[in-house]
Amino acid sequence: MxxxxxxxxxxxxxxxxxxxxxxxxxxxxxxxxxxxxDKGIATITKNLDRMxxxxxxxxxxxxxxxxxxxxxxxxxxGVDETDxxxxxxxxxxxxxxxxxxxxxxxxxxxxxxxxxxxxxSITQIGAATERPDKVIGMHFMxxxxxxxxxxxxxxxxxxxxxxxxxxxxxxxxxKTPTEVNDYxxxxxxxxxxxxxxxxxxxxxxxxxxxNEIDTVMKLGMAHPxxxxxxxxxxxxxxxxxxxxxxxxxxxxxxxxxxPLLVNMVMAGKLGVKSGEGFYDYAESRKAExxxxxxx
Ligand SMILES: NC(=O)c1ccc[n+]([C@@H]2O[C@H](COP(=O)([O-])OP(=O)(O)OC[C@H]3O[C@@H](n4cnc5c(N)ncnc54)[C@H](O)[C@@H]3O)[C@@H](O)[C@H]2O)c1
Numbered sequence: 001m002x003x004x005x006x007x008x009x010x011x012x013x014x015x016x017x018x019x020x021x022x023x024x025x026x027x028x029x030x031x032x033x034x035x036x037x038d039k040g041i042a043t044i045t046k047n048l049d050r051m052x053x054x055x056x057x058x059x060x061x062x063x064x065x066x067x068x069x070x071x072x073x074x075x076x077x078g079v080d081e082t083d084x085x086x087x088x089x090x091x092x093x094x095x096x097x098x099x100x101x102x103x104x105x106x107x108x109x110x111x112x113x114x115x116x117x118x119x120x121s122i123t124q125i126g127a128a129t130e131r132p133d134k135v136i137g138m139h140f141m142x143x144x145x146x147x148x149x150x151x152x153x154x155x156x157x158x159x160x161x162x163x164x165x166x167x168x169x170x171x172x173x174x175k176t177p178t179e180v181n182d183y184x185x186x187x188x189x190x191x192x193x194x195x196x197x198x199x200x201x202x203x204x205x206x207x208x209x210x211n212e213i214d215t216v217m218k219l220g221m222a223h224p225x226x227x228x229x230x231x232x233x234x235x236x237x238x239x240x241x242x243x244x245x246x247x248x249x250x251x252x253x254x255x256x257x258x259p260l261l262v263n264m265v266m267a268g269k270l271g272v273k274s275g276e277g278f279y280d281y282a283e284s285r286k287a288e289x290x291x292x293x294x295x
Pocket of ligand 1: 009010011013030031033036088089090091095099116118139140233234235273
């Protein structure tokens with residue numbers, strides 16, 4: 001692997017680009033929005049600055065990492081002549097199917113096509129291409145530079161060779177890959193999302209307030225952050241999409257999204273990325289306090 005493309009420069013895409021670039025790979029960061037690309041590079045720079053300040057990396061490491069990343073709004077130029085593509089665009093089936101159809105026609109037949117989807121079927125995405133054996137889930141966790149796990153999801157047709165290549169590559173990035181099969185929500189979100197949804201339901205039912213619910217789970221269960229704060233960090237739109245995929249996939253009412261979550265997403269309250277969710281991130285002091293948990 002020498003050159004990889006990362007599609008989407010949002011919450012996850014910029015973290016994925018950061019980790020590959022810091023490990024010496026050439027990264028093409030591709031987004032339809034120049035604003036997202038600018039914000040993505042600003043986030044990577046801020047996170048690298050924090051690592052330099054903590055003496056985890058040198059200033060040269062920071063400069064080398066940044067110089068390994070090139071940004072593109074033109075899809076074709078961004079993905080052409082890459083060895084691996086990691087798609088981290090919006091969690092929406094039709095967007096992902098469209099991206100993979102395009103990738104299949106543009107990229108070399110040898111290029112592995114990975115997706116960072118939280119819940120959408122790898123098998124269905126693979127079926128949109130002529131190379132389902134080379135389509136795989138590479139599910140990084142948020143925040144990518146810090147979290148060790150990569151959930152590696154084998155689609156029905158993903159080959160052993162491609163799975164082994166992606167497992168090895170994840171280890172080279174300093175991560176711990178874990179192989180799972182392709183069912184809605186995989187493992188991580190199948191277990192996490194019902195808990196977040198239940199926390200929102202608890203708030204919706206008036207059992208307790210935001211701070212109280214998060215405090216119970218932080219201090220009572222030793223979770224590093226409360227479920228409502230975690231939902232804000234993931235993005236409430238992303239949580240809603242994942243719950244909908246699991247509900248559709250299993251037809252089990254336990255995955256029905258709480259009406260409060262649905263309402264908040266319709267109102268544009270998406271969590272950290274929109275400036276407001278269960279917490280208010282508009283005051284820079286509060287946002288800084290929360291983000292410092294990741295430093
Ligand atoms: N947020 C999380 O905590 C988290 C964790 C693990 C996995 N994921 C998954 O990662 C993926 C990205 O999620 P996110 O939270 O980074 O979303 P986000 O909303 O922060 O960013 C999505 C980015 O994709 C871009 N985009 C949309 N359509 C595009 C296209 N056709 N081509 C190129 N770029 C396009 C958007 O402009 C945006 O910058 C989703 O599949 C999500 O389920 C998210």
